[in-house]
Amino acid sequence: MTALVKLDTIEKRFPGVHALKSVSFELNAGEVHALMGENGAGKSTLMKILSGVYQPDGGKIIVDGLEVSLPTPRTAQALGIGIVHQELALMRDLTVAQNIWIGREPRLSFGRLDEAKLNADAAAIFESMNIRMDPRAIVGELTIARQQMVEIAKALSYRSRVLIMDEPTAALNDAEIAELFTILRQLRTEGVGIIYISHKMDEIKRISDRVTVMRDGAYVGTVNAAETPISQIISMMVGRELTDEQARIPDLSAAPMALEVEHLSRGHELKDISFTLKQGEILGFAGLMGAGRTELARAIFGAEPAQSGEIRVHGKPVQIGSPADAVKAGIGYLSEDRKHFGLALGMDVRANIAMASLPRYADKLGRINEAALARIARDYIDMLNIRTPGDAQEVRLLSGGNQQKVVIAKWLLRDCDILIFDEPTRGIDVGAKAEIYRLLTELALQGKAIIVISSELPEVLRLSHRIAVMCEGRLTGILPGGASQEEIMALATEREALAAE
Amino acid sequence: MSEKEARKGSAHQKLLAFASLIVLVIGFSLASPNFFQVDNILSILQATSVNGVLAVGVTMVIITGGIDLSIGTMMTFCAVVSGMVLTWLGLPLILGVIAGMAAGAACGLVSGTLIAKAKIPPFIATLGMMLVLKGLSLILTGTKPIYFNNTDGYTDISQGSLIGDLLPVFPLPNGVLILFIVAAIVAWVLSRTVLGRYTFALGSNEEAVRLSGVNTDAWKMGIYALAGSICGIAGILISSRLNSAQPALGLGYELEAIAAVVIGGTSLSGGRGTVLGTLIGALIMSVLTNGLRILSVAPEWQTVVTGVIIIAAVYADQMRRRSAR
Numbered sequence: 001m002t003a004l005v006k007l008d009t010i011e012k013r014f015p016g017v018h019a020l021k022s023v024s025f026e027l028n029a030g031e032v033h034a035l036m037g038e039n040g041a042g043k044s045t046l047m048k049i050l051s052g053v054y055q056p057d058g059g060k061i062i063v064d065g066l067e068v069s070l071p072t073p074r075t076a077q078a079l080g081i082g083i084v085h086q087e088l089a090l091m092r093d094l095t096v097a098q099n100i101w102i103g104r105e106p107r108l109s110f111g112r113l114d115e116a117k118l119n120a121d122a123a124a125i126f127e128s129m130n131i132r133m134d135p136r137a138i139v140g141e142l143t144i145a146r147q148q149m150v151e152i153a154k155a156l157s158y159r160s161r162v163l164i165m166d167e168p169t170a171a172l173n174d175a176e177i178a179e180l181f182t183i184l185r186q187l188r189t190e191g192v193g194i195i196y197i198s199h200k201m202d203e204i205k206r207i208s209d210r211v212t213v214m215r216d217g218a219y220v221g222t223v224n225a226a227e228t229p230i231s232q233i234i235s236m237m238v239g240r241e242l243t244d245e246q247a248r249i250p251d252l253s254a255a256p257m258a259l260e261v262e263h264l265s266r267g268h269e270l271k272d273i274s275f276t277l278k279q280g281e282i283l284g285f286a287g288l289m290g291a292g293r294t295e296l297a298r299a300i301f302g303a304e305p306a307q308s309g310e311i312r313v314h315g316k317p318v319q320i321g322s323p324a325d326a327v328k329a330g331i332g333y334l335s336e337d338r339k340h341f342g343l344a345l346g347m348d349v350r351a352n353i354a355m356a357s358l359p360r361y362a363d364k365l366g367r368i369n370e371a372a373l374a375r376i377a378r379d380y381i382d383m384l385n386i387r388t389p390g391d392a393q394e395v396r397l398l399s400g401g402n403q404q405k406v407v408i409a410k411w412l413l414r415d416c417d418i419l420i421f422d423e424p425t426r427g428i429d430v431g432a433k434a435e436i437y438r439l440l441t442e443l444a445l446q447g448k449a450i451i452v453i454s455s456e457l458p459e460v461l462r463l464s465h466r467i468a469v470m471c472e473g474r475l476t477g478i479l480p481g482g483a484s485q486e487e488i489m490a491l492a493t494e495r496e497a498l499a500a501e
Numbered sequence: 502m503s504e505k506e507a508r509k510g511s512a513h514q515k516l517l518a519f520a521s522l523i524v525l526v527i528g529f530s531l532a533s534p535n536f537f538q539v540d541n542i543l544s545i546l547q548a549t550s551v552n553g554v555l556a557v558g559v560t561m562v563i564i565t566g567g568i569d570l571s572i573g574t575m576m577t578f579c580a581v582v583s584g585m586v587l588t589w590l591g592l593p594l595i596l597g598v599i600a601g602m603a604a605g606a607a608c609g610l611v612s613g614t615l616i617a618k619a620k621i622p623p624f625i626a627t628l629g630m631m632l633v634l635k636g637l638s639l640i641l642t643g644t645k646p647i648y649f650n651n652t653d654g655y656t657d658i659s660q661g662s663l664i665g666d667l668l669p670v671f672p673l674p675n676g677v678l679i680l681f682i683v684a685a686i687v688a689w690v691l692s693r694t695v696l697g698r699y700t701f702a703l704g705s706n707e708e709a710v711r712l713s714g715v716n717t718d719a720w721k722m723g724i725y726a727l728a729g730s731i732c733g734i735a736g737i738l739i740s741s742r743l744n745s746a747q748p749a750l751g752l753g754y755e756l757e758a759i760a761a762v763v764i765g766g767t768s769l770s771g772g773r774g775t776v777l778g779t780l781i782g783a784l785i786m787s788v789l790t791n792g793l794r795i796l797s798v799a800p801e802w803q804t805v806v807t808g809v810i811i812i813a814a815v816y817a818d819q820m821r822r823r824s825a826r
Contacts (some may be wrong), residue, residue, distance in 0.1 A: 345705065
């Protein structure tokens with residue numbers, strides 16, 4: 001059987017970087033082939049070559065046994081290669097059908113659009129995918145998961161036989177992931193070859209047939225997904241074995257209280273939430289997407305202040321009406337969306353680390369003491385092991401894990417001793433994840449009080465000394481560390497109506 | 502794009518603007534023997550001073566990702582305020598200058614408050630301010646100019662020459678000296694101070710700055726107020742040159758200043774820009790006006806050429822960024 005797509009000894013160089021070193025990859029019709037590797041391993045570059053965005057410097061692209069060149073994305077689409085981007089590229093104010101057929105709208109005479117055919121054709125695609133979707137719905141009003149399905153439909157509308165999916169589940173909850181997988185399995189039986197990029201191990205096991213691992217721009221190997229243990233895949237990715245440790249829970253009975261939250265409420269999003277956090281403790285927050293965990297974090301941090309309730313820091317009541325108030329009280333927040341809420345991407349590492357503490361390093365005229373900041377930035381780069389050519393590097397050029405460390409450095413420099421981490425490892429590769437975990441544990445040992453919000457249960461279990469679970473804006477329970485996944489899921493799905501019965 | 506390339510890119514744009522300036526100067530010098538004369542160069546510089554000061558002030562606002570359309574009429578309003586203080590109240594010169602700058606700072610603070618607190622888009626807030634200030638200038642003066650005949654030394658602020666007193670061969674007008682001093686101070690503020698750092702940070706990612714616990718509203722208001730007080734300086738320069746505060750003047754100056762900023766390579770989407778670039782941009786505009794006039798090109802055509810230059814400058818910047826990607 002000839003492979004649907006074969007990439008043979010592909011080479012790609014960028015100025016100063018050898019991005020792909022003789023990488024080969026094969027995709028058969030009717031398989032889900034996972035492509036794994038740490039950030040910077042070259043997965044995206046390889047996929048950009050396959051979708052016509054980049055041109056290879058060497059090697060062959062073979063589709064259906066014939067060597068082809070893909071000078072533009074359009075050529076790739078014509079050959080049936082479609083890509084669903086990690087960041088959705090949809091026009092929010094247009095309808096589902098308008099998005100799918102953008103640039104290829106069916107026309108009537110005088111340049112009039114054939115809206116009826118547009119909608120009918122879109123409906124036909126969704127029918128073939130076996131999902132219900134109104135082609136006339138405005139995309140911006142759909143959930144992220146539904147938007148993703150529009151993206152998939154768009155890719156399929158090119159009669160794609162190859163579908164590239166870059167981290168499709170990053171923003172989906174479990175039910176939505178299950179729905180996505182149903183669609184992928186169906187596409188697989190129809191002979192579509194799917195290249196699936198993800199960092200989530202459990203998903204790889206659930207959905208993929210084969211796994212190809214890349215590291216540092218080179219091909220490491222291809223294994224059968226069902227028979228290969230996760231630890232082996234991870235060790236292929238990082239070049240070393242990772243042990244999956246459990247959280248070691250310290251005795252905090254004598255530790256002083258850091259944060260007390262009482263009866264915090266805001267509209268329908270947060271309903272009467274109370275909990276406490278001690279110095280040196282890591283409190284995990286589990287729950288499904290939309291349970292209100294991020295909203296809680298933003299309320300405590302003053303980004304969207306609560307309407308009622310009390311917050312005490314180190315025993316003293318504080319009024320938090322803005323992030324500036326929270327920071328003054330020693331609370332730092334690390335958003336799930338670093339690029340939008342955590343970093344000034346176009347500015348350098350030093351400026352970002354200093355962002356919350358600038359006035360402290362300036363004299364009466366407001367002159368910044370750059371020499372002192374440079375020294376401090378370099379200290380944090382060493383301490384947190386931030387991989388960057390220097391403190392003058394723009395942060396947008398760093399990998400996700402290193403960007404996260406820059407945000408951590410920002411709050412450490414500001415002397416924040418209560419740190420709220422919202423999805424601290426989202427978009428961060430496996431090796432860097434372990435490093436972030438170690439860092440959080442160390443921070444707790446130093447006496448910082450830490451809240452970790454995570455949608456990945458293994459992450460919550462691995463880090464937390466206690467686990468708070470939310471559902472629909474309520475805190476449904478606090479479990480001791482090491483609780484079982486079943487206990488957590490039970491609380492995470494304990495809906496108000498059911499609880500009342 | 503690597504960091505080195507990014508740096509190279511920004512330097513490249515400044516270089517491009519500077520090279521265009523040199524090409525213009527050489528071209529006009531070859532075309533007319535009257536162009537490259539000390540007197541003419543001085544008059545070009547003098548003609549740049551008002552637009553240059555306005556452009557330097559609005560550069561800060563534009564780096565935050567905002568815009569200030571009211572600077573032209575605000576300049577006039579500030580001139581009117583100093584005229585009232587000096588001519589009507591007969592107070593000392595220095596108080597007139599301070600009152601003009603304070604009026605500008607107050608106007609900037611109002612715009613800044615509307616933008617930061619009331620969340621009105623900068624374009625709209627300052628468009629409104631532009632009209633409000635134009636109207637106020639006319640109301641306060643009863644639509645008649647205020648003359649500074651009774652204030653000794655007022656015309657010297659712009660037209661005297663401290664440097665000429667020391668160095669008679671090169672009587673650089675004080676107006677130009679003031680432009681250079683303002684530019685140097687703003688360049689220093691932008692590159693060395695907390696205010697400057699937050700100016701770039703606001704333009705780069707305002708929400709991230711707010712979530713760092715920075716009181717972004719206050720800083721933004723401060724930046725608009727500072728830009729306003731620089732407008733006050735421009736108001737004093739122009740009224741000193743005309744020896745009067747002309748209440749009907751001002752509209753149109755904001756667009757010339759913004760054009761100078763853009764030609765100088767500052768991005769209208771914020772986060773990027775330099776004072777040096779803005780200075781070069783302002784010089785390009787006045788060299789063009791002066792040179793075309795010397796070549797007896799009709800003023801209508803001068804306007805057309807200026808428009809083409811603005812579009813060409815931004816197009817060159819776009820091309821550069823596209824090739825860098």
